[in-house]
């Protein structure tokens with residue numbers, strides 16, 4: 144088939160020539176990967192009215208999902224999934240091949256974790272594209288949701304063109320989902336970034352029409368620019384966090400109140416008040432990986448991002464900084480002491496412990512001959528896979544019983560609401576390190592706690 148006829152065929156296949164851009168058209172969409180991003184994307188696109196096939200090589204995970212059992216914790220996901228299943232708008236399969244053959248549009252949401260060398264591991268992407276190249280039975284749109292190194296979509300399009308006769312578009316549509324608020328982040332995004340050819344972008348605009356009708360800004364560009372937006376955005380958010388964490392270190396010695404400094408900064412609309420909370424350092428599956436990847440590609444092109452180097456160094460040293468603060472609070476004596484850790488997930492409202500500050504903090508504690516009690520509302524089982532030989536306890540009071548020091552590492556609401564008076568009767572000694580600046584300092588003082596937090600914050 145000549146190239147021109149192919150183009151006409153693709154256009155005819157993907158875009159109904161008479162289609163009204165304002166007219167919503169339900170599409171059949173396959174989503175490869177059923178993790179945090181794939182599942183949230185699937186149930187939200189189903190809520191728009193599309194017909195979704197969620198596919199994953201993990202048959203156990205697919206079996207659970209078919210029984211409406213979700214293997215991850217994400218507020219609001221269960222309800223949307225139940226609605227999608229009841230309206231027959233979503234199905235689950237471990238048959239990747241047929242899921243590719245049966246849809247015109249394929250979203251890719253497989254994992255792209257960081258490997259030990261700090262580079263993005265593209266194994267899952269490569270394996271997925273191998274299967275796609277063998278099962279592309281007609282021209283399709285492939286939409287990359289996974290965060291992939293800058294230039295990956297362009298490279299994959301070339302690879303696919305060599306391996307399969309059907310002309311295929313590859314677009315990049317980054318997710319900006321925060322774990323714990325992913326559903327609302329998807330349904331009320333600050334913007335849609337669509338990277339790809341004009342044809343791809345027109346198709347994606349039709350898919351996202353319910354958002355566009357709510358005046359969500361759409362930025363259309365090429366795939367390389369869209370990939371760069373994703374990395375630059377996450378790296379800038381990480382920059383804000385490392386910046387306030389460094390300001391907090393200064394506040395610790397000059398006597399300024401870091402929370403009030405952040406508040407004073409955030410009132411400037413040019414700065415904004417988000418991502419200025421000092422703490423134990425950023426964790427999660429994205430900031431550590433994405434900032435490292437952007438730094439890597441900048442060095443590869445001999446344009447090293449000096450600011451980003453400092454951001455990563457600050458975050459990597461933050462755990463040592465807070466651990467030394469804790470040692471000082473404990474008069475440099477952890478021998479035979481019992482320490483309570485409150486909060487294991489990298490942030491509240493998630494069971495995810497990937498790159499959680501709690502991992503490094505507990506590893507530091509284990510260098511001393513001390514007993515460790517650890518609590519988290521929902522992340523204990525995930526942390527147990529990382530660290531086995533500590534005492535996991537499913538409630539705050541028993542975690543704090545007869546302890547010599549309490550360390551708060553995650554700002555779960557029920558940790559914010561701990562009963563300080565009750566704890567005074569339970570602990571050996573009332574000593575508390577609040578790395579999230581969430582506990583009332585006046586009350587701590589009144590109850591006789593020996594305490595410290597991050598950046599000399601006065602919390603009321």
Ligand code: UDX
Pocket residue numbers: 318319320321322323377380384417418419420421422423424425426427428429430489490
């Ligand atoms: C992030 C991005 O926000 C999201 O847009 C992207 O799609 C995925 O990565 P996530 O990692 O889920 O989302 O959580 P986020 O809320 O961004 O927090 C990341 C880390 O920064 C957490 O460890 C959190 O505790 C820390 N953080 C966040 C701070 O230390 N201070 C802050 O003010 C905000």
